Amino acid sequence: MSGLRARQKADRHRRIIEAAAELFREAGYEGAKIEAIAAQAEVSVGTIYNYYQNKGDILGAIVSLEVNEVLNAGQGVVARPPANVGDALDTLIGIYIEHSLHYLSKEMWRQAMAISTQLPDSPFGQAYTALDRALTEQIRALIARLQALGLVRQDIDGAALGELIFNNMNMMFIEFVKRDAAKIPELRAAIRRQNRILVAAIGT
Amino acid sequence: MSGLRARQKADRHRRIIEAAAELFREAGYEGAKIEAIAAQAEVSVGTIYNYYQNKGDILGAIVSLEVNEVLNAGQGVVARPPANVGDALDTLIGIYIEHSLHYLSKEMWRQAMAISTQLPDSPFGQAYTALDRALTEQIRALIARLQALGLVRQDIDGAALGELIFNNMNMMFIEFVKRDAAKIPELRAAIRRQNRILVAAIGT
């Protein structure tokens, strides 16, 4: 099929996202007015609201792109993890963190996180929760892999451990985006230090 | 001194907070209009903005009251902790969680958390970060206490451990307030399960 209508729709979606991404980057989330996004995308304000429930959902679409790339990159580590528990965790978490500021500024992350807690039932709120879950799941998968390789004790509660590691990392990341001065290497070092306690407890 | 001006100021502060707390509870954060708060407090809209930078800061003042009570209650546990690492952590965390919904609804917590990430440099954003730090510090103090009592190994990195426990608990609490259906006993059970991994690793 792919009628005219469907093509125009996809095209408008793309134009809105591109316009928003550009303006968010240039002017910040608050600074990017809906009217400006509409003008840049060559649609009307009403049309934007036909495609997205609110301004946050536009940002949400951009965040989803970013996180999905990260999840993809993480798969490689899960498939072939370094032969050392600490390094394996550090490598996976490193991918998450290093990738995180590619498309999104700290300010955009702050807004995205804020919206996802403020409106947990909006389309974006639910999508963000699902992304968090997917990341937790991937850490859990890494632990299962390490258990299969005999690097992590079999009697460890993998589900609880995955959540613990993800929750700690995520909270550290939240604090990281809240402070503009915070640097990536310091964030990684702090998380490594925290995980060291766990690594000592679960390794064979 | 305590001139008329200072007294009126304190009185207006109190009236605004009381009016806001009542309306937030009744109508929710978004539902409580600034005009309504102003009317209820018998001041003008302009005056409210003279006292608080924005609507979020009013909520922030209420949240601070709540968290400070919690910190206070926690001190008792740190002073005389149960003679078992798992129970000690569970007791302290229990106090935090059970107290959390006394004055604040889940919706108010969501708003407060959102604002604190959205505007980390606003008065409330900074206050919220300080409160988080104080809670982390209290968990750290409990661990130090348990180490002094010989219940936790001396060679454990107490600072990192405190952060790990707080970050995990906080993230679980965030997810808890995001889901209206989530219940306190389940939250506590989930955190206990996660902490069990740590308890096994650090106990003597």
Place this chain on the structure above:
DNA sequence: TTCTAAAATTGAGTCAATTCTGTTTTTATG
């Protein structure tokens, strides 16, 4: 090709937070 129902678009209008400017109240001084 022509016509009609459904889908999509438009932009002026609404609503509520925040800002701004002129007025009033308080304080401190002679």
Place this chain on the structure above:
DNA sequence: CATAAAAACAGAATTGACTCAATTTTAGAA
């Protein structure tokens, strides 16, 4: 006491996200 400076107040005006009724475009049947 009178009064000028400082502080606080009031509420009208501004701003920007979001809504909605009217209009335009598309798909597909005749």
